Amino acid sequence: MNTQILKNTIAELFANGKGILAMDESSKTCDKRFEASGISRTEEMRRQYRQLLVTTSGLNESIGGAILFDETIRQKTDTGELMAEVLMKAGILPGIKVDKGTVPLAGFPNELITEGLDGLRERLSEYKTLGARFAKWRAVIKIGDGIPTVECINANVYLLTRYAALCQEAHIVPIIEPEVLMEGDHSLQECYNITEQVLKSLFYQLYQFKINLEGIILKPNMIVAGNTCEIQNSNDEVAEATFNCLRSCVPAALPAIAFLSGGQSPEYASANLRALNKNFKGHLPWIVTFSFARAIQQPALDVWKGEPSNIEQAQNLLYHYAKMAAEERN
Numbered sequence: 001m002n003t004q005i006l007k008n009t010i011a012e013l014f015a016n017g018k019g020i021l022a023m024d025e026s027s028k029t030c031d032k033r034f035e036a037s038g039i040s041r042t043e044e045m046r047r048q049y050r051q052l053l054v055t056t057s058g059l060n061e062s063i064g065g066a067i068l069f070d071e072t073i074r075q076k077t078d079t080g081e082l083m084a085e086v087l088m089k090a091g092i093l094p095g096i097k098v099d100k101g102t103v104p105l106a107g108f109p110n111e112l113i114t115e116g117l118d119g120l121r122e123r124l125s126e127y128k129t130l131g132a133r134f135a136k137w138r139a140v141i142k143i144g145d146g147i148p149t150v151e152c153i154n155a156n157v158y159l160l161t162r163y164a165a166l167c168q169e170a171h172i173v174p175i176i177e178p179e180v181l182m183e184g185d186h187s188l189q190e191c192y193n194i195t196e197q198v199l200k201s202l203f204y205q206l207y208q209f210k211i212n213l214e215g216i217i218l219k220p221n222m223i224v225a226g227n228t229c230e231i232q233n234s235n236d237e238v239a240e241a242t243f244n245c246l247r248s249c250v251p252a253a254l255p256a257i258a259f260l261s262g263g264q265s266p267e268y269a270s271a272n273l274r275a276l277n278k279n280f281k282g283h284l285p286w287i288v289t290f291s292f293a294r295a296i297q298q299p300a301l302d303v304w305k306g307e308p309s310n311i312e313q314a315q316n317l318l319y320h321y322a323k324m325a326a327e328e329r330n
């Protein structure tokens, strides 16, 4: 494995304070969001929406990479260019979501496991020919009554590790995303405890399977209270808990941490990121940035509504929220 290739990709992705736009919602998830906005759930509408995103002018000022879904990396814009080519021309690296989503974990009620390892070596080599320079795999950990179990955590972390090994073999940077969900009434401290358990398990597995830490990106949740918890925390509190958790779990050899937004509002997610970078400036051994989906896209989607006449306004909002996330880093 040539680690330098992976390092170069990571350096390109995050140059000048940039982050990642996660636009890799599966067709099912995209349709769910379309339904909520009254947009018809067809492949053509998904193509038009993704076209709106990748053709937003100035997006490359704050976005260094965009994660695509399998359907999207094969789709073309109205001018006949592949979406990935449009991104590359704008100086934005294309990436690809390679997991195949979650299914119930047999024997463990209410817990999930992510699928997608079968045939992954071959899929990665095809994605590379389509322009992908990095990949993403998302594991989902729920907090609830008696969950997560240690078996669920370890099984998910094992799959993340096997995925990362295959990516590194193909010289594709793996984004490793173990998401502890925000849904629930748990406190910030509970989120801290579970995230810590997940990350400790993850980095032990990565070590066992000889993953080169210098060639991966971690995409974790921030340490926040559950969305129905009565006590919601200030940006400084979230930043402090997140910093403490990461510092105790994530080796300094890792080049970059790019947070998911997880259902936080764009303003809250970006302000948390800013507080983390500002309050702990000089103490962060990694690049600390974003890989948001909803916290960048949602306002644009709400305005677009599938109408050509709303495209410009939607693109202005996308540009604005991407810029806000990136500016909070500097």
Ligand code: 13P
Residues within 6 Å of the ligand: 022, 138, 177, 260, 261, 262, 263, 291, 292, 293, 294, 295
């Ligand atoms: P959110 O920022 O909406 O959490 O999405 C990030 C992501 O890529 C989820 O896999």
